[in-house]
Amino acid sequence: MSTQRTLAALAAVCLVGAGSGLARADEPLAKPGASAETDRFTLTARSTSYVRLFQRALLPGPNGAAVSNDLAIPFYEYVDLRATDIDAPWKKDSVDxxxxxxxxxxxxxxxSAQRIDGDITVANVRQRFGPAYVRIGRQVFVGGAARYSQFDGVSLGARSSYGLGIDTYAGLTVLPRWADRPGYHHLGSAADSLLRTPDAYASPSRSGYWLAGGRASYALPSVGEAGVAFHEEREDTELSRRNASADLRIAPSSSVALSAQGVLDLDSSRLADGRAWVDLYPTSTLSLTAEYLRTDPALFLSRQSVLGVFAANRFDEAGGELELRATPKLTVAALGYVEMFENEGLGTRTGAKLRYAPLAGDRLLLQLAYTRVLDAGNGYHSTRASARLRLTAPVVLVAEQYTYQYDQAVRGISTSTVEAANVEWHASPPVRVLCGASATRSPYAALDVQALLRVVVQLDGSQEGRRR
Amino acid sequence: MTPRASVSLIIAALAVAALVGACERPPAPVFPHVTHLEKIACGAPGTPACLTCATCHEGVRQAGNDPYPTVKACTKCHEKDASTKFAQAAPPKREGIFFPHERHLGQPGIRGQCVKCHAGVADATGQEATFPPMSTCLSCHQRDFDAGTCTPCHTGSDLATLKPRSFMRHDATWIRHHGPSATRSQLVCNQCHKQSDCEGCHDQKQPLTAEQRRPDAVEASLVHRGDFITRHPMEARSQPATCLRCHQPSTCNACHVERGVSGGAVGSANPHPPGWVGPNAGSRDFHGREAKRNLVACAACHDAGPATNCIVCHKVGGSGGNPHPHGWSSSRSTGASMCRYCHGS
Incomplete structure (x- = not known):
């Protein structure tokens, strides 16, 4: 990690700490019966610390090399701050x-891990002006032609009372950190002489990596919504993605909703992803969904990938899922999908899950799941059994067991098992401590044992202006 | 643990759960509206006046009053045991909703009729919820909902703990389509969920996976659970586009390099079978066949832009021939930098 990034991460941690401290000092916590004149705001600060206690994998490494044992105690700290309905000088309760x-x-x-590392995941300020908003900083835009985009920039949007809506965004793309790992380089061809040494693959300059796009929509209350979107993304100033999309949802009643979405790759004028599905809620206890999907995976690669010119193969998928709350204590879920690969036959993905909560307040929860996956090359059966018990008010136990049976042996082994257990102690209202461990036997590890310590501190300072 | 032992363990756990469940106390009784509104003889000479909603919910029409009855309402009929009856009625848990009844009762569509929103309450035996579902609220407030205006009806601190039940139901079938829903309703989602919540699962850049950070979340649909290392080639082949929703090919290669299964690491094992690159294009293991079938898997190691070794052979005049399959097209000119590597300047 560069010094700049380290400082940015440390600054974020300090800011959160300061933010929570300020909130506690200046803004009193909610009191029962707060009067109508009381200002309204929500403030949440959360710190989560992880220590991975040990990790062992007992199988030969690459080319049969003996695995060396390294002693390391990685420590991770996650901090999270959210404040909503803050007063701006020009408008009350309008800043988040x-x-x-x-x-x-x-x-x-x-x-291979860096000794000190860190990053900012999200850091933004949103100002609301009635039905409009503007958000500045590191943020996420999801859906439509954008799929899932993280960037440093600005987004703004508005909803009119006639059902029209618009959202736009632009900024510098947040690049994957793993691409910066020391010693990591792409597989290049020496004959092409572009990568004679790994050092030739320099860290990209962010200035050429940007994205922009938007979505316009029209909604009719109690009927549905339709939208169109556009997204353009650049890598080193060259085209990475240029997509257009359309989406539609029609809900003629509260128990039926029809939806469709298509993403068109404008560079190659091909449908990257098209899907249509129906959601049914015949009763308050039964949910059903059925879907048809056609997708072209090569179009999800960057247009800067030479590999993108090698394939035009599509695959189709059709199937559905259901969830039935048979009784207040027992829930059954099932899914079944068939994948049709062009010129390659069929694949299937099926599964079922039982959820049983015999005690009030989900004090005891038992889950049993079965999954069967079959693709053109291999497949597996899996079972998962989980139990969660609130032993006493502050102590929660969780135990899980996974078994996988592979159709064709992987490295000569056809069964994997994983056992995991953890105990969480609610030490005090803001503090929770979890200790967990897992043991895995798989084709890649004769025995892999891991343990984790997690400490969560959550501070809530919220105040409601009007409540009844 | 063997599969047989696993099944035995599961059966034993379910048996214990069934036993515990059978011993649980039945739920406490709550107020039987149907008894009071429909089963009491009333209105005739010698019988009491018929009850209406306002008989007990006296405060509902005045601003600032609690809409729930007090023990005083019970004393009108239950003179001797009003306190006991009131305790048995078990007022429902407050849902934290700011709802000015007096303002709504005067609306033209409601005209003072409680059942416009509390449909079925007159037939309630006491076990059903008498709160209207939120879909009833949305019949008038859809515009507010679409704009993400959840407060002050909901309180900000409650939003993070609520789970939709009558719309956008967050059940097992929800997770598959939560992305398209987020497209339409970003402002709505953002009322309860932070953007960092999205990043918690989708951000490939964090050092710990969501499964590692939440080992206790047994009900969450997290995809990398259990022995994912062994399963991931099957998952990637089965749903080739799904991985690319969160990951970029460079993510795959970074891990493959670290574990010595990529040509990008010195001394790596060659993962390809004999005959992978050779003259027999009809061979089952010929690389072109697999590339057409699952190009995304190739990209996991070989996606190096113009530096990929594929274009050593697959270029104009190369032994690999034209790499463009039937139906391939691009709007870019051959002068674009990516095209120039094969097509010249």
Whole structure:
């Protein structure tokens, strides 16, 4: 991590700490029976610390090399701050702030991991002006032609009382951190002489990585909504993605909703992703969904990927899911999908899950799940059994067991098992401590044992102006 | 643990749960509206006046009053045991909703009729919820909902703990389509969920996966649980586009390099079978066949832009021939930098 990033991560941590401290000092916590004149705001500050206690994998490494044992105790810190309905000088209850960041410190043998690392996940301020908003900072835009985009920039939008809506955004793309790992380089061809040394693959300059787009929509209350969207993304100033999309949802009644969505790759004029589905809620206890999907995976690669020119294969998927709350204590869920690969036959994905909560308040929860996946190359059966018990008010126990049976052995082994258990102690209202461990036997580990310590501190300072 | 032992353990756990469940006390009784509104002889000479909603919910028409009855309402009929009856009625848990009844009762569509919103309350035996579902509120307040205006009807601190039941139901079938829903309703989602909540699952850049951070979330639909390392090639082949919703091919290669299964790491094992690159294009293991079938998997290691080794052979005049499949097209000119590597300047 660069010094700049380290400082940014540390600043984020300090800011959250300061933010929660200020909130506690200046803004009193909610009191029962707050009067109508009381200002309204919500403030949440959360710190989560993780320590991975140990990790062992007992299988030979690459080319049969013996695995060396390194002693490392990685420590991770996640901080999260959200404040809503803050007063701006020009408008009451109109500003929202969100900040999330993480930091990592690895004493001992860090291996390929960096000793000190960190990043800011989200850091933005939103100002609301009635039905309009503007958000500035590191943020996320989801859906439509954008799919899922994280960027540093600005987004703004508005909803009119006639059902028209518009959202736009633009900014510098947040790049994957893993691309910065020391020693990491792409597989290049020496003959092409572009990557004679790994060092030739320099960290990208962010200035050429940007994105912009927007979505316009029209909604009719109790009928549905339709929208169109556009998204353009650049890599090193060259085209990475240029997509247009359309989406539609019609809900003729509260028990039926029809939806469709299509994403068109404008560079190649092909449908990257098209899907239509129906959601049915025949009763308050039964949900059903059925879907048809056609997708072209190569179009999800960057247009800067030479590999993108090698395939035009599509695959189709059709199937559905259901959830039935058979009794207040027992819930049954099932899914079944068939995948049709062009010229390659069929794949299937099926499963079922039982959820049983025999005690009031979900004090005891038992879950049993079965999944069957079959693709053109291999497949597996899996079972998962989970139990969660609130032993006493502050102590919660969780135990899980997974078993996988592979159709064709992987590295000569056809069964994997994972056992995991953890105990959480609600030490005080804001503090929760969890200790967990898992043991895995798989084709890649004769025995892999891991343990984790998690400490959560959550501070809520909220005040409601009017309540009844 | 063997599969047989696992099944035995599961059966034993379910048996214990069934036993515990059978021993649980039945739920406490709540107020039987149907008894009071429909089963009491009333209105005739010698019988009491018929009850209406306002008989007990006296405060509902005046601003600032609590809409729930007090023990005083019970004393009108239950003179001797009013306190006991009131305790048995078990007033429902407050839902934290700011709802000015007096303002709504005067609306033209309601005209003072409680049942316009509290449909079925007159037939309620006491076990059903008598709060109207939120879909009833949305019949008038859809515009507020679409604009993400959840407060002050809901209180800000409650929003993070509520779960939709009568619209946008967050059940097992929800997770598959929550993305398209977020497209339409970003402002709505943002009332309860922070953007960092999205990043909690979708951000590939964090050092711990969502499964590692939430080992206690047994009900969450997290995809990388259990022995995902062994399963991931199957999952990727089964749903090739799904991985790319969160990951970029460079993510795959970074891990493959670290674990020595990528050509990008010195001394890596070659993962490809014999015959992978050779003259027999009809071979089952020929690389072109797999590339057409699952190009995204190739990209996991070989997506290096113009530096990929694919274009050593697959270029104009190269032994690999034209790499563009039937139906391939691009709006860019051959002068674009990516095209120039094969097509010249």
């Amino acid at each position: 702030v969100e900040l999330a960041a993480w930091g990592a410190f690895t004493p001992g043998e860090a291996g």
